[in-house]
Amino acid sequence: MERDADFAAYAAGRWTSLVRSAVLLGCSHADAEDLAQATLLRAWSSWGRVRRADDPDAYVYRILVNTLSTSRRRRWWGERPTDRTPDRAVDDASADVELRDSVVRALGGLPADQRAVLVLRFVADLSERATAEALQIPVGTVKSRVSRALAAIDLTELAQEEL
């Protein structure tokens, strides 16, 4: 089926970025994979609209953000049992874990709108325009939020360690 093949190719190309974005948006690793799957399932059900969108990535990341936002409001969204253990393709090197956890904590100190704009811009690598479309805000607001977020985020210690 052409639709499935098209979708599968798209999903394979975005899967990693979706999961990583979800983690940096504050999800646990398991929840991030669930969220990424839920996002892709919704994208599949609206595949025609995704493909017709000016920027399909913006559309899909909008689904991601909305699904996350909605799931946090819904009482019934929680842990779901699974018979499939998530694969771990990459070793969790301790330095990387420390860096990741520190960045997640730092992002967690930001307002949700600033956190989202940073993740979409620099983790999902969306353009300013696509980020604006995904978050349904003006491009100028994306710029100002990025600026404010980067000014506010506390990565000083990390930066010094890296230097």
Next chain:
Amino acid sequence: MTHDPHDHQVALLRRAADAVPVGPLHADHLLATAHRRRRQRWGAAAAVAAVLVVVGGTAAASLTRDDAPPPVTRPAPATDTRLVGVGRLAVEVPADWPSGKVQCTGSSVSEPTVFWGGERLGRDCLITDPAPHVAVVADAYLTDGYDVGNGTGLDPVDIPGGIVLVSEEPSTARGLVTMLISHQPSGYLVVATYSEAETRAIVDSARILPNDQVAVPWTPEAIEDAGLVVEEVPVDTGGQYSDGYVLGTQPGGGSVVPVGSTVRVRVARSTDWPKVAVGPAVSCVYDYPDDLPDRARAVAGTVTNVSPGEYDADAGATPATVTVAVDEWFRGGRGQTVVFDTFDFMLPDDPQDAVGVRILAAFGPAPDLMACGFTRPWDEKTAHAWRDAL
């Protein structure tokens, strides 16, 4: 060459993201899930296009689907709420929201209630500011891709007992925050309150009822089809309602009851102009004759002209003006004629049949023809009673 002081922070963000281990995507598993959900939700004929599917039969007639999701147990609602819904889709609303407390179907709801949206969902009598409500639509359900009207669609959401479609985002109009929740084959609910939090709380309470429970439908036929027992109670309403009009049920429409329960259905047995067939199970905001003294104006006279206007899509009806040559003012008016605003459903099937009919009309302060007995064919006994009461 300038160096952005934030470049290093951006680099750290990216490194942190790269440090997140990600397993492979099981695309085949994902696609299988997607197809299975689609089958569960819509069957083979489901479409991505924005459509409203009108169900040919009643909701309950389809409840024996083989692939219907198994019921799950869920704690009983808190004491200050009650379960209402359509078919086997139910939500919790405040216990003091009665069923059918509307003068017209649509969003002309002056106090919180649960009412039948039915075919006339969207009809708006334009006489009151809308109050919080749940509108129940049993003869249709919404499909994936339905545009809720604010640029967003519907999300498939797992709830206890099955999957429903829920508005991605609420829409706000006339002070109400509204969300839709749809279940195939039950129908859908329009949930509207003054706040997003309250609307979401009601939507979030959704569940699919066990097989031995069902929401009371709004017509005798549908009630029987739902596996309930109809006990018809004829009510002589004079000229207030057309013959066969369902005045209400006990338990009220939308209430969740065990399958096999008896539902008392109060049915009007009268025919006279004006035929106010605004829908089944619609109670009146103002009760006649108890609230008659509260009307600002009341008049007796003869209809001399009816002028229909253009169809109003928002109201779901055609507005009209009705000119009455005044015989007698009982209260609050003067002049030899009065021109009323109304809608087609307040008039005979052929609106011109109203011309020449002598009527009594209590209304005000706006010159709207009111339903529920406040507009009625003239008779001396009633006119005398109005003289005494007003």
